[in-house]
Amino acid sequence: RGRVIAMMNQKGGVGKTTTAVNLGAALARLGHPTLLIDLDPQAHLSLHLGVDHDQITHSMYDLLTDAEVAASQVVWQVAENLAVLPAEVNLAGVEAELADRVVTGAAQNVLKLKLMPLLNRVSGVGYRVSQGSEPAHEQKPDTRTPIPDTRYQFVIIDCPPSLGLLTINALVMAREVIVPMQAHFLALQGLGKLFETITMVRQGINPQLRVGGVVLCMHEKQTLLAGEVIGDVKRFLEEARHTDQPWSEAVVFDPPIRRNIKLAESPSFGKSIFDYDAACHGAQDYEKLARSVAAHRVGK
């Protein structure tokens, strides 16, 4: 069955969106039908893949707050094997909107309930985003075309930089968590808090939740500091092997994703790195990462 991955780290600017987009695009290019869910009110993933804000009729906000809206009304096809459920800025209002359902657990479960039909089979009416070379906001989408029924092999949820209700929804729906991080001083501290949250969601609501692994983003040529941080993370994960911790099978994925300015440029053209510069280091690294992630299955 398909893998459902929450791409999370409460720390800002560590590479969640860049990894969700480019790991997702790489998996799609390997032939795996892949769905990307933008769960961040900043809507960077949606912008990154050229989803035209003016053409959105229903977005993640509607999916989460309007019982009448189905995932098939929200989904966009952005490349072969690659679809997106886009977000808009109004997604920031979801917490207030669902506040009265938090204590019953209904607010934490909304994403999962709405996505389950989609994960089994979905057809949607979505835009095929044109792959011209102009910046995203200048591209015209093709006329609205139906998306064929698709069984997704990978679903990746891009989380906001927080441990609030949206991220919790991702953890309740996901079967595994991937954590992008930068190998800098204090990265390990943030990881502790993150793992604590995963443990709580697993105990409270989602017993099958596991940590798949850590992606080292914006990696600089191996400095003393990076080496120490990576060693600490690997040691921490090793010590959990054969325990019942949710990260007992988690790995530090190879390869690390090297810092590469092309990765920061491609979103301004509404493209994944593969449509922007398929030969650069950023593309090579994410392509190899996709193979590692596809091969590393956690849980049952």
Next chain:
Amino acid sequence: RGRVIAMMNQKGGVGKTTTAVNLGAALARLGHPTLLIDLDPQAHLSLHLGVDHDQITHSMYDLLTDAEVAASQVVWQVAENLAVLPAEVNLAGVEAELADRVVTGAAQNVLKLKLMPLLNRVSGVGYRVSQGSEPAHEQKPDTRTPIPDTRYQFVIIDCPPSLGLLTINALVMAREVIVPMQAHFLALQGLGKLFETITMVRQGINPQLRVGGVVLCMHEKQTLLAGEVIGDVKRFLEEARHTDQPWSEAVVFDPPIRRNIKLAESPSFGKSIFDYDAACHGAQDYEKLARSVAAHRVGK
């Protein structure tokens, strides 16, 4: 009178703490008595300057929630001309603690009320943090020594990556705002929201609040993308000249701070860049930035 600067950007990982520490340390080395306030529950600024968590008796949480605690009980001397008001993880609880005073405006004003006595004159009992070469957590502070009365010429408040109550407290107390940012796609979008918040605080509570300028952090050799983003920011600020917008005198500070791994390494030794590697590019850039900031006065 002294300058009170909020170092803010709701986006995570853009260089707020690195700039608060190293701009602060550079100003101190230029002879300006400088106070750094750690307003982030992550407490990265405090860790960066080697404040020993086990030796803290009163921190920012106590200052903001306990009417009996004065700033002089919280302050630490960390270098010549450089003092710190440290934070601990419990600072995350401040929002809940002050929730009932939000509607009256008392919760937004707590920092200012507590700091005003300090800004005029303060003496405290603080640790002089030893400047040995071992990592911060292995350093032993000297015996507790009194800090002489100090009139601070610069106060810099390091904000968390959010527009919540702690950041609002910084904006209510500050006279100017400095915004660290990375010249990447979508940086301008975040700036819009930030400026909107500044406008609201200025209209609602702090009419003297102004934007001093933007610091370009983690600057890569000028790429097409960075050039475009910087051009956009400069144009946006130019268009506000001679208006009554809070950013009408704001500049993009020179120089940009180049990406330099030394800046990421120095916190793990509990030191500013000047005590870690005073000759590296990171130190050179922050030293020049301090001169630009000191020379650029905004408001009356």
